[in-house]
Amino acid sequence: MWNQRPSYRFEIDNFSEKKALISSKTFVSGGCEWYLQINPKGDRISDGHLPLYLYVANSTTLRTGWKRSANYYFVLLNQSDKELHRSPISLSTNLFCAKTPAWGFAKTIPVSKFQGKGFLEKDRLIIEVHIKVIEAFDGEGGDVSNNKKKKTVDINGFQVFASQVTKVGKIFTEHPDIALDFKPTKQEVKTAYMNVLLRVIKTLNKPPKSLSETRLNKASSELSELMDVGFKLDWLKLKFDEVSLERKKADDTNESRAQQLEKRVEQRVKPIELKLDEVSFVRKLSDDDNESRAQQVEERVKNLELKLDEISLGRKKGDDTNESRAQQVEERVEDLELKLDEVSFERKLTDDDNESRAQQVEERVKNLELKLDEVSLGRKKADDTNEFRAKQVEKRVKNLELMELELNKCWKPKLDELEGKKTDDAIIFEQIEDRVMGIEFKLDSLNTKLEEISKETEKADDADCSLVQQLEESVKNIELMVSHLKDELDKKKNIASDDGFLLVD
Template sequence: MEDKKQTSFTFEIDNFSEKEAGRRSPQFLAGGCEWYIQVYSNGELVYDHLSMYLAASTGTLKRASFSFVLLNQSGKEVYRTKELCALFCNQLTTAWGRSKALPLKKLQEKGFLENKKLIIKVEVKVIEVIDEAEEVTRKEKVDVQGFKVLHSQAVLVSRLFEKHPDIAVNFKPKNQQVKTTYMIFLLHLIETLRKPPHSISETELWIAGNELMELTEAGFKLDWLKTKLRKVSFKRMTSYDNVSRVQEFENQVENLKAEVSLERKTTYDHCSRVRKLEKQVKNLTAELNIEKEKSATYATKVYALEKTMSDIIEFNKKWNSEQV
């Protein structure tokens, strides 16, 4: 299924008070699915923070990315949460969001609350609708250990129970549709953790941890999957460390190459300057020699003229004395 366009919905809370209980927004449509926002003004689990959650109103299992934005009354963005991506289904009462979205002290700063009004915008993008649970109700079903699944899933589920026979011993839900949805939920989580660790994002790991927690709370025994999650997290961290080191070395090599190239260029430039200066010195030396030769010639001529003048003066003196 191709990515659908992002949809935004704005929820305005008048007379916002830190003491009141949770607020639920009207339902809105995004990606062909119905949603609502749940807001806790004094936190749901953390009592000094604003908590915000996105929940699905329809039973279809879907994967969506979303983020929350706080606006002032002029519509200007004053705060935005990081984007999350998660699986949603109202039959699992799954809501995703931020229990520590924003410290309550921060809300008192200028721009967040104007006239005691809190304006929350959620941006939702449905990436994938996984309507396998509905397909199971329409198509021929296979019962595997009390879970109704499609023929295409029967082998996977059977192997799952063979490896972990007590996986659903304490499973709580009795409704068949809900049981099917939980099983699909579990299969998708297993599929995620089978991917190469380096291809799993940090957000996906965070969501996988939360999904694992919800499946465990429903009664699945998933200690083996917790171990798998820890290993994947460690391998991902290690692979990223190695990649970082390789990139660091590559950067160092590139920097050294650049320095060597610069040094070569600098050396070449210095050599060029030296050769140029040597040529200039050579030319100046030649000109100086010429000038010296000229100076020597002029000096000889001057000396000859001076000698001639001296001789003439001496001759005149003698001639004048003889005449007397």
């Protein structure tokens, strides 16, 4: 293959738990900055596969007209560096630019494979990318960071910033042949690789204990790329090996300490394990006892099940009997429901008949109420008439009483005179008789009217009856007075006949 060492190695732990997009750190290859991007669950165009892309880093900050021409390919590995997938290498050069800042593959491995047991060791996925930069152009118009052209200094054909002059000068002083075989000719690429070299040196000058395995791997990858483009860095490779060895020793020391801790833990754990064994043994004996008890319980359960089966059988027979009885009851209920429907129908007819009769009764009651209103009105009128007639009778009775008084005042003295003188004045007797006859006639008429009023007042209220009774008593009194007067007249006639007078009737 045209590049045996990967440009970058990207390790992802707990890959099966990842759901969102994963982006790697920025790395340098061919004097250009790149990063990887992967979607663990696939996207709309990957058709259930794992998509993987190579991006130009900080593309929005590059100068106008920038471009990168490069070839690349990916290798997917598991924890033990077993190759899972290798992407093809395109025959034509891929052009990275502002319109197309990324290239890659939409379909690498089916996502479903990652769910399979044992496909990924310890759930770690490793991605290696190999990049071969053919051409790199950073565009025109100023510096990438602030769009202003900074002053650079030429040191052995490399344009470096003023802040880097001392470091770069020291490198060329100590290692004058470092760039004799350097291949790239473009100044931008040379400057980018010098920046990578300075970064690797800075990393290796740090204490080995402070460096992580990932950072050392990145430094190794960058160092290999620098040596591939022509830098003579055997001295730096030795430095890298020393740092790696010291870090390994530190790891071994930590491992020995870990082993000591494990021994101490074992010393403390063994007594506990012995106690646990004792407890387990006691528990086993208890379990044996419990097992015998469990067997007894199982036997009792079996006996109970047999009894339950017997009860179920008897219950089944009883259920059959009950079912037949229930059927009979249902038949009786159906008969009763039919009878109830018939009764309901008859009752409905009766209710309709009663309703019509009730309507007729209501109509008759209404008619009776109307007649009662008419009778009440007529009775009221009759009461008014009777009251008026009673008042007239009272007036006439008063007149009769007045006439009685007049008779007592006028005729009684005359009768007394007749008794004293025993006169035979026939004219006076005739007048008296005429007057008495007139009074009798008036009394007869009054009696007739009183009888009529009595008949009418029988239908009137009790108050009117009491008034009529009073009137009748007054009339009776008057009749007694008239009869008394007649007796006296008869006596006078007899006296007059004895004296030789003839009274004409």
